[in-house]
Amino acid sequence: MTTAENQLRREVIRTARALQSTGLTHGTSGNVSVRYNNGMLITPSGIPYEDLEMKKIVFMDLEGGYFGDFLPSSEWRMHMDIYRNYKDAEAVVHCHSARATALSTHNKGIPAFHYMVAVAGGDQIKCADYATFGTKALSKAMIDALEDRTACLLAHHGQIAFGPSLHKALGLAGEVEALADQYLSALVLGEPAPLCPAEMKEILRKFKSYGKQLDTLDGDDAGAFEMPQRRD
Numbered sequence: 001m002t003t004a005e006n007q008l009r010r011e012v013i014r015t016a017r018a019l020q021s022t023g024l025t026h027g028t029s030g031n032v033s034v035r036y037n038n039g040m041l042i043t044p045s046g047i048p049y050e051d052l053e054m055k056k057i058v059f060m061d062l063e064g065g066y067f068g069d070f071l072p073s074s075e076w077r078m079h080m081d082i083y084r085n086y087k088d089a090e091a092v093v094h095c096h097s098a099r100a101t102a103l104s105t106h107n108k109g110i111p112a113f114h115y116m117v118a119v120a121g122g123d124q125i126k127c128a129d130y131a132t133f134g135t136k137a138l139s140k141a142m143i144d145a146l147e148d149r150t151a152c153l154l155a156h157h158g159q160i161a162f163g164p165s166l167h168k169a170l171g172l173a174g175e176v177e178a179l180a181d182q183y184l185s186a187l188v189l190g191e192p193a194p195l196c197p198a199e200m201k202e203i204l205r206k207f208k209s210y211g212k213q214l215d216t217l218d219g220d221d222a223g224a225f226e227m228p229q230r231r232d
């Protein structure tokens with residue numbers, strides 16, 4: 001194994017354990033992968049997070065083949081299909097976080113009740129139709145629900161998120177869980193009014209430049225925020 005591969009295996013383990021320590025999952029549910037070498041490194045099937053070791057992380061190609069003595073997570077197809085469909089996806093996190101899962105049992109996604117739904121790249125976070133775990137049908141439903149976004153709920157199951165790094169994918173799964181929590185709380189008083197499409201369009205535009213510094217802002221981005229005045 002190369003140093004780069006070892007480092008990624010270590011990061012996969014760290015991210016999988018963070019799913020537990022951040023309360024995003026429990027038991028052996030949930031799985032994590034990172035793109036590597038025309039394939040992916042993915043957590044193994046049914047091994048408790050505390051027993052994960054670098055050699056137990058499974059390398060798979062993007063045609064459904066795996067290498068080594070350990071079986072990949074039963075949800076490998078969802079991970080594989082994300083890497084195949086989204087060329088900028090570098091890492092995938094799937095979990096059964098409590099609030100997102102609760103919403104998913106009502107076949108409900110997260111509408112534009114709060115501007116932060118734009119964190120997944122669209123004006124809502126959809127819920128994929130139900131299909132049995134580990135099936136091609138579930139993966140297809142997931143791809144349909146994702147469209148051009150980076151996260152979705154999975155009906156009667158949980159959520160899945162991807163990003164440009166393991167850290168970002170884990171962070172997005174955390175955001176989805178927080179939004180599900182807030183939305184469920186809001187539902188106590190009835191369905192909250194969604195933000196209008198024009199406002200969500202503006203939010204999505206602002207999100208493109210959010211977190212950037214001056215040297216990386218182009219002219220168009222700079223107009224997205226009221227710029228503070230620089231003092232000498």
Ligand SMILES: [Zn+2]
Nearest residue numbers: 030075133158
């Ligand atoms: Zn699952």
